[in-house]
Amino acid sequence: MDFREYQRRARETDQTPDTDGDGLIVPLLGMAGEVGTLLADYKKRLRDRDTYRLFKESIAEELGDILWYVANLATKLDLDLDDIAAFNLRKTRERWLHVGEKQGRLPFYLLFDEQFPPEEQLPRKFSVKFSQEKQGSGATVVLTWDGQTIGNRLTDNAYVDDGYRFHDVFHLSYAALLGWSPVTRKLMQRKRKSNPKVDEVEDGGRAGVTEEGISAYVFSYAKDHSFLRNVGALDYELLRTIKRLTASFEVNIRSPADWERAILAGYQVWRKMRESEGGTVHLDLVNRTIAYSSE
Missing domain, CATH: 1.10.287.1080 (MazG-like)
Structure with missing residues (x-):
């Protein structure tokens, strides 16, 4: 029946x-x-x-x-x-349902910039160094990629030291595990300008603000949950809100499980970065991994 x-x-x-x-x-x-x-x-x-x-x-x-x-x-x-x-x-x-994870692999999917010129694609494998510099009672973080400084010097922009100055780790995690990060594209000057509409909608200001908002929103949640230490699953309402925020962008095809994986992986690296006050993030967009080293 x-x-x-x-x-x-x-x-x-x-x-x-x-x-x-x-x-x-x-x-x-x-x-x-x-x-x-x-x-x-x-x-x-x-x-x-x-x-x-x-x-x-x-x-x-x-x-x-x-x-x-x-x-x-x-x-x-x-x-x-x-x-x-x-x-x-x-x-x-x-x-x-994390298809294939029991066999140690993730389901294959095309990256969003696959059909664009190489100079407009996010590098498939790259590393970004985070260097912390003490500044009075606080600290600033500088990012270096391929020998060049990228982005602005970052502080926590907060009354207390909560490590948010290292939050670009989250954007890199979205890039590595979701294939999506307007913020990372801007930092690395990999916007898809050969298609003006994609450049405006997917790589423009609104998309970047949305990604920054997601980063701040998840950070607020993470602070209440020991920055996701020993956390294996996220609240579904958090993931559903992220899906709503990104409904009008190309990343809407990524599942809540994809977002959960990216967030947890990013925080695993972020915690090490904060504890060591710097380090290097290694990304592999093909195998969808993000890793940390102290050098």
Whole structure:
């Protein structure tokens, strides 16, 4: 039986068919009640252990009741349960299914600048040195690539030393693991000027501001979570917000799992960079890696 057929047949046993008032509150309260019963059954299992032999049967019955209420609510809101299930699978696969990672490899995808001239492409493998210089009670950070200083001298721009002066590590991580970073393109003078519209939209000011905003937003979250030390997964609401912020840019095809991987990898390098007060970031856009060395 598929979801559409189940939804159609469940509608035939609906005793409150109106689409507002009691018609909506009944399935909502019904779901809440059945979840409570599920918890009560689990409590009995914990208490009675192997002597509670009806656990699976009870759980199956309660799950069936919950499914009926879900289908009933969907019907009254003119939603298709089959569409809901398909959307949920897409969302959860994007969030959690890291294809190929168990074999030590990541799924292949083309980089966004693949069809552009070499001088407009981000280098496929390169290193950026972060040098810290003490300045009064604070410090500034200078970036060097290929023997040339890139970007501006950075401070924390904060009342306390929180290490944000090293935040370009995050932009480099986005470049390495997502193939996307308008900020890095600007720093390295790799904007795609041969296509004026791409240069304006994807590599322009709005895209750069969005990326800086994401960096600051995630940093605020990270500060409340030990800068992601020993953290293996990020809050889905954080990732969903990032997806919304980037919905109008080319990077919108990257999944929440891609963003999570890039953020966690970036913070792993950033923590080492902050602890050592400098160092070098090594990037490989083909194999999608970012690494740290102290020299």
